Amino acid sequence: MTWLDHLVIVPILLPLFTGALLLMFDERRHQVKAAINIVSTICLGLVALTLLEMADTPTATNQAAASVYLLGNWPAPFGIVLVLDRLSALMLVLTALLALPALIxxxxxxxxxxxxxxxxxxxLLMGLNGAFLTGDLFNLFVFFEVLLASSYGLMLHGSGQARVKAGLHYIVINLAASSLFLIGVAMIYGVTGTLNMADLALRVAAVPSSDRMLLDAGAGILGIAFLVKAGMWPLGFWLPTAYNAAAAPVAAIFAILSKVGIYVLMRLSPLLFGAGAGDSTGVGDNWLLVGGMVTMAFGIIGVLASQAKGRLAGYYILVSSGTLLAAIGMANAPTTAGALYYLVSSTLSVSAFFLLIELVDRVQDPAANVLAVTMDAYGDDMEEEEAEEEIGVAIPATLVILGICFASCGLLLAGLPPLSGFIGKFAILTAVFNPNGLTQGSTLSLASWVFAGLLVISGLAAMISITRSGIQTFWAPIEGRVPRVLLMEIAPVAFLLALCAGLTIYGGPVMTYMEQTAQSLHSPQTYIEGVMRAPRVLPPAAEVAP
Structure with a gap:
């Protein structure tokens, strides 16, 4: 093995060692701990980019093989394995790109x-990276608990009754989901005798009919645990309140937590219940499709009804999760490719919006916001008299920058052309209307039409809500104040928006990567063979005595 082969485990070990090192410093040494954290996060980003290049490097068969790391040098399925492929590398890079702006x-x-x-x-970074890299269900549970335990502390970070109340609800719901996770894993292990994902893919088709119902039930219980994290209706009622109450940088990094459930479903659904699963082929696809569309409808209603910007962002996460769940339920590679592009764009956009919300809320105090809503409903006789006094007043540069960033987030969340949000939605719509190269005269299912309609309506709802919130904040006829915004606060927002712009400019190469990732997910033979045939590292030859 070369030193590059050991990079697969670095995204787990680096944050683990950094977190342990930070415990050795007193809490009053904020600058030292911040410097160590930043250096570690930057190194983690560089490692993730290197792994992305490794995962996208084709082999002699013109396919990128999965890189398998055998911990303890035990072969699969007996030992713990880490697997790097295009999907896991993509999620590692996305995690690193969100972590650095949130930290700064x-x-x-x-x-x-x-x-x-x-x-x-x-x-939290360790748990996320481990969940994306692990190749078996039990260690997925371990990393799942690591990220949840750290998220509990981050959710309660700060003070305030609302944050504590929402944080306790968040903890209770996720503890219940963890219990379901264990029950589902135990049922699957009892039927198949293995928890390695690649080995499970080989054994699912051979499960006897007498145990088939128990296997499907275990998969369903396991799926509920991930759907709670993904926020599918009615399991995602906690998400808008929790994300609204969290601190701004915490909510920004939490934008990817809901995508952990999406990642697992996107990984396991075609792997375990794809075309080679026998009688279990397609288990759960219809539930994901219908549940995703219902979640989209619920999120659209929440987006239109929300007055607080934090709840608006939380409900848009539900819209995003519903879109991705419905795309997974469509169970075809073109839709999955569009969903992957949409996943990256929506996650970056929502994360930038969470950071921006706190800065924008400084423009008006809560009393002024309530007065603005009241004036929208009942009017104000003083508005015309004050209009003349406001004419000719120069707009402060801070408000201009905040307004541009706010409008950019609105365009991205609404999915208007030519930005990355539009490209992702357009790719999904193209796949929905032409999933397998439909010929002229072919008909689409009712679910496809409903999904496409909800996808368009969700963009309209986001545009209405963002426009309404922007008018109340920047154009309301109330004396606002110019907020004090530091460079380290606005720079992360600009960085995330620049990444979305980069997705637009390099949309072709990025979409090619997403298409190749989707093809490998729906044709998992390369993944399975790479894990099951991963060779052990042979010990060095013993020295021969003279």
């Missing part, structure tokens, strides 16, 4: 609002 933003004041912020942040 927190250095303005949030990292001092509670103990062990930097340690919890690194452990």
């Amino acid at each position: 933003y927190s250095l303005a004041r949030w990292h001092k609002s509670g103990p062990h912020f930097h340690t919890l942040f690194q452990l």
